[in-house]
Amino acid sequence: MSDDTLTLTLRTLDKSRHAQVTLPVDYTVEELIEASRHNWALPRDTDYVLRSERLGRQLGARDALGSAGVATGDILEVVPLLEAGTRPLDARTAHGR
Amino acid sequence: MSDAAFTLPDRDRFARHRQISWWNQDLLARAVVIVAGCGALGNEVAKNLALVGVGTLVLVDFDRIERSNLVRSALFTEADIGQMKASVAAEAVRRIYPAARAIAIAGDLACDLGLGLVRHADLVFGCLDSIHARFALNRLALRAGTDWLDGGLGVDALQVALYSPSGGACYECQVTAEMARRFANRYSCAGLARPDQAPGVPTTAVTASVAGALMVEEGLARLHQRPGGLAPGQRLTLQLAPYRLTVDELPADPDCCAHGVIPDPIERAAAPGRVSARDLLGSQPGEVDLGFDLVVGLDCPRCGRTPMAIPRSRLTRAAALCPICGSERAPDWTRRIGDEILLAGRPLGDLGVPDHHIVEVLGSRPRFVELDGAILPEDPAIAPAGRKEGRS
Numbered sequence: 001m002s003d004d005t006l007t008l009t010l011r012t013l014d015k016s017r018h019a020q021v022t023l024p025v026d027y028t029v030e031e032l033i034e035a036s037r038h039n040w041a042l043p044r045d046t047d048y049v050l051r052s053e054r055l056g057r058q059l060g061a062r063d064a065l066g067s068a069g070v071a072t073g074d075i076l077e078v079v080p081l082l083e084a085g086t087r088p089l090d091a092r093t094a095h096g097r
Numbered sequence: 098m099s100d101a102a103f104t105l106p107d108r109d110r111f112a113r114h115r116q117i118s119w120w121n122q123d124l125l126a127r128a129v130v131i132v133a134g135c136g137a138l139g140n141e142v143a144k145n146l147a148l149v150g151v152g153t154l155v156l157v158d159f160d161r162i163e164r165s166n167l168v169r170s171a172l173f174t175e176a177d178i179g180q181m182k183a184s185v186a187a188e189a190v191r192r193i194y195p196a197a198r199a200i201a202i203a204g205d206l207a208c209d210l211g212l213g214l215v216r217h218a219d220l221v222f223g224c225l226d227s228i229h230a231r232f233a234l235n236r237l238a239l240r241a242g243t244d245w246l247d248g249g250l251g252v253d254a255l256q257v258a259l260y261s262p263s264g265g266a267c268y269e270c271q272v273t274a275e276m277a278r279r280f281a282n283r284y285s286c287a288g289l290a291r292p293d294q295a296p297g298v299p300t301t302a303v304t305a306s307v308a309g310a311l312m313v314e315e316g317l318a319r320l321h322q323r324p325g326g327l328a329p330g331q332r333l334t335l336q337l338a339p340y341r342l343t344v345d346e347l348p349a350d351p352d353c354c355a356h357g358v359i360p361d362p363i364e365r366a367a368a369p370g371r372v373s374a375r376d377l378l379g380s381q382p383g384e385v386d387l388g389f390d391l392v393v394g395l396d397c398p399r400c401g402r403t404p405m406a407i408p409r410s411r412l413t414r415a416a417a418l419c420p421i422c423g424s425e426r427a428p429d430w431t432r433r434i435g436d437e438i439l440l441a442g443r444p445l446g447d448l449g450v451p452d453h454h455i456v457e458v459l460g461s462r463p464r465f466v467e468l469d470g471a472i473l474p475e476d477p478a479i480a481p482a483g484r485k486e487g488r489s
Contacts, residue, residue: 013336013341030273045279047276047279048275049271049273051343051345056343056345057345057348058345058347058348059348061348080251081249081276082249082251082254083225084137084225084226084249084250084251
């Protein structure tokens with residue numbers, strides 16, 4: 001295993017989706033969230049954050065995994081930001097109005 | 098048997114509360130709290146606050162009750178359909194706890210909730226349904242120097258976060274590129290709000306009830322200054338299937354521009370209906386910063402200008418269409434009223450400034466001025482409870 005990479009367990013909050021991934025240390029939290037959305041077809045109209053099970057904190061969106069304190073063997077969870085109520089407009093719908 | 102041992106416990110509504118060692122019913126009676134949003138979650142929070150005996154509740158919501166609200170909103174009935182949520186919720190609070198002072202503000206957070214009211218509140222409960230409303234409340238609360246709790250619901254999960262001017266991350270510190278994109282989509286190129294017409298997010302009375310209970314539990318801890326609850330900048334997430342509870346520290350953004358409390362001293366002036374920008378400026382040149390965007394005119398490319406004075410957040414894209422030719426009119430707005438503007442002599446209330454708002458007077462002697470109003474006593478020394486005890 002290279003010092004330039006991290007091997008992690010990535011999963012959703014409800015544990016319905018999970019994967020073992022090896023990523024470069026300079027991979028950003030935002031990139032990993034976007035990759036999760038894409039791979040797991042998560043709803044586009046919800047915002048997500050990433051939390052570290054070991055650190056007990058949410059990771060900064062613009063931080064690289066290495067500088068955010070993530071280490072090999074960590075479990076990271078993709079957590080939705082819950083809003084309730086009315087769903088804001090989708091960009092395509094908005095252009096139609 | 099001595100007289101001292103003779104009590105009438107049934108006469109004491111809060112007898113069971115008084116058996117709790119840390120509970121202070123008098124503190125709750127003096128407390129002023131704001132419930133921002135009177136939907137499913139706001140109903141639960143308001144109900145619980147009334148049951149525990151909070152003295153003053155200000156309930157804010159611009160919306161009306163729809164049939165689909167009835168399966169999640171404990172305070173609403175069939176007979177209330179079409180009524181303002183804030184007004185019906187306030188009536189229900191008074192039914193639950195007749196001694197409560199329940200004040201309804203059937204309006205928009207962005208322009209109808211006076212900053213001074215938030216400043217005098219001990220705590221704000223954010224029971225909102227969009228990032229736009231959360232942005233607005235976050236700015237208001239941090240500027241006013243008041244803690245706020247943010248509740249969010251899903252189908253089988255819920256979240257409660259605490260944000261405070263005393264430290265930690267705030268809501269705006271969490272903004273992602275995706276949130277910013279969705280925030281921008283809410284407004285047209287001319288800066289006018291588009292109506293939300295998309296279907297609602299599925300939620301049930303169950304998550305609303307649990308989230309409302311946790312928010313009030315957290316609120317009681319804040320009001321009593323009781324340790325063990327959330328620290329500022331922490332968010333609790335409760336997953337109901339499978340059961341799991343996590344508390345995370347949120348990353349603070351050192352460049353976040355939402356932080357910064359209005360500094361003391363803050364002067365007092367008459368209510369917005371009785372004072373104008375010119376009155377506040379006196380004989381000095383300068384401007385009055387309203388703290389929100391005021392549309393002062395709509396410019397039609399064919400029919401010319403229509404003067405007006407309306408907060409930008411109240412002006413919809415549909416209302417900006419010219420009633421004569423149907424063209425989209427461009428709004429002209431300002432945040433500051435100078436002495437040379439015609440509006441300077443009009444009462445601030447006519448410009449949409451709410452009771453108890455705080456405006457900034459920019460001139461040779463810059464200062465913040467809190468306007469009086471009908472909700473709080475005109476005496477600034479209202480008795481705050483909990484966290485703010487002893488502040489004023």
